[in-house]
Amino acid sequence: MPGKDHRFRQVAIALVLVVAMVVAWMGWRSPANRVVAADVAARPLAAVPATARGTQVTPADEATLNPCTRAWHEALRTRARKLRATDDAMSLLAYALTAPLDTPLDARRRTEAAMARDWESWQRETQRASQRAAELAPDDAGVTWLAANLCVGGDACRALWSRAETLAPDNMAVWIAATGKAGGDPEALDRAIERAAAAPRYDMHEDLMVEAVTNAYASMPRPAACANAEARAADSRQYGSTQELTGLDHALVIANGTRSLPAYRMLLQRCKPGSGGFEEGTTTAACAIVFRRLAEGDTLHERLLALPALIELTRDEADGRAVRERYRETLWIQDQLGSAMSAQSIRIEDNALGEAMAMEARMREAGRWPPPDDWLPSDRQARSLILTGRRAPEPTR
Numbered sequence: 001m002p003g004k005d006h007r008f009r010q011v012a013i014a015l016v017l018v019v020a021m022v023v024a025w026m027g028w029r030s031p032a033n034r035v036v037a038a039d040v041a042a043r044p045l046a047a048v049p050a051t052a053r054g055t056q057v058t059p060a061d062e063a064t065l066n067p068c069t070r071a072w073h074e075a076l077r078t079r080a081r082k083l084r085a086t087d088d089a090m091s092l093l094a095y096a097l098t099a100p101l102d103t104p105l106d107a108r109r110r111t112e113a114a115m116a117r118d119w120e121s122w123q124r125e126t127q128r129a130s131q132r133a134a135e136l137a138p139d140d141a142g143v144t145w146l147a148a149n150l151c152v153g154g155d156a157c158r159a160l161w162s163r164a165e166t167l168a169p170d171n172m173a174v175w176i177a178a179t180g181k182a183g184g185d186p187e188a189l190d191r192a193i194e195r196a197a198a199a200p201r202y203d204m205h206e207d208l209m210v211e212a213v214t215n216a217y218a219s220m221p222r223p224a225a226c227a228n229a230e231a232r233a234a235d236s237r238q239y240g241s242t243q244e245l246t247g248l249d250h251a252l253v254i255a256n257g258t259r260s261l262p263a264y265r266m267l268l269q270r271c272k273p274g275s276g277g278f279e280e281g282t283t284t285a286a287c288a289i290v291f292r293r294l295a296e297g298d299t300l301h302e303r304l305l306a307l308p309a310l311i312e313l314t315r316d317e318a319d320g321r322a323v324r325e326r327y328r329e330t331l332w333i334q335d336q337l338g339s340a341m342s343a344q345s346i347r348i349e350d351n352a353l354g355e356a357m358a359m360e361a362r363m364r365e366a367g368r369w370p371p372p373d374d375w376l377p378s379d380r381q382a383r384s385l386i387l388t389g390r391r392a393p394e395p396t397r
Contacts, residue, residue, distance in 0.1 A: 068235040071223035076101045076250055083216055084129060089136035089143055094216035096129040096150045097209060097255035126258075127152045134160055141167040142208040145174070149260045172199040172293055173262065179270070180263040189270055196267075197286035202293045213248070213255045220247035264305055273312055288313045295326065299355045303330045308385055315389030328386050331379075332371035333359050 065073075080102045083095035095102075099122055127150070134147035144164045151157035161181065164174050175196035182189035226232050232244050271287035291313065294306035307327040314320045337359070363369040376383050384392035 066234045068226040068231040069238050071225035089133045090212045092129040092133040094212040096126050099126045123152050142205040145205050172196045172202040177262040179267040197289040217248045217251040311385050324386050331377045
């Protein structure tokens, strides 16, 4: 697959400063963003705007960009606009994934009304490109899936989701997405959970995302402003990296941050033990199947979302203790990310194609795996789940 020969950097470097700046100066004030903010707890970090994650980026940060970083942005913006003008499914998909690049670096000189217009324009272009990509590849389940996830809303998006279900009824990811769209219809929600449990595979099409962006951006030459080693090092330091960045690195980080992944809130609510819906035994079995697969997912987010629910569903089963240990190990990785573990050592490609396994491998190399036998997280609820298989009772007032 394209991109396997490229060395990519850690997505925990977070979104490239340019996209973080775009997020900041656009303000994320639209109604769509209020939905995102309300759903932060149920979405991967890479899918949440930097400001929603607490990243403090202001329009004034534009002034801190060094010449090499500025040159990369202009080169990437030019490439993004060329992609936008094509009529090729993969190129348009790459554009939709990297649309934040299609913005000027004049944040400090723009009014709030101008920012709002830019935000709406960006949304329109993302939706146009993703929908056209799907039209050009109507039988491609991966293109349809990514286009549906990038779609902003409306009848066209509902049609894309319907087509995703038709093209890949055997993909659990499609039915997890359907749980988030069931709204207040418990029967639709239950059907989606049943279909998710029955699906034989789980594919988020991360490989197609990487392929589209790699095809679009891997051939970019280094800007003249980045010709010397000192300028390239300054560009890397701008993002907290110790390794030299390429245009593809910038584009992949942004694509990881732009793609929208399914919301899991309705699935979590419906799968609480004793919540009703199905016959209780069927509920437990179907939900457990779904959460077991998510607990083996590529991202820490999937695992951290699934394992607490799975602990409650399996605490009296033979593998209940093993599930609790898996949760402890996952929390250990999360705990180490900000301290002993080197963020720069994890490649962006690994984050797209196997983040959790990559992190575990780096920790093993650093002699920090498995976690110490006596280590427990500081969070009270997490400790209780690990030690007892039950959530801690809420403290009385």
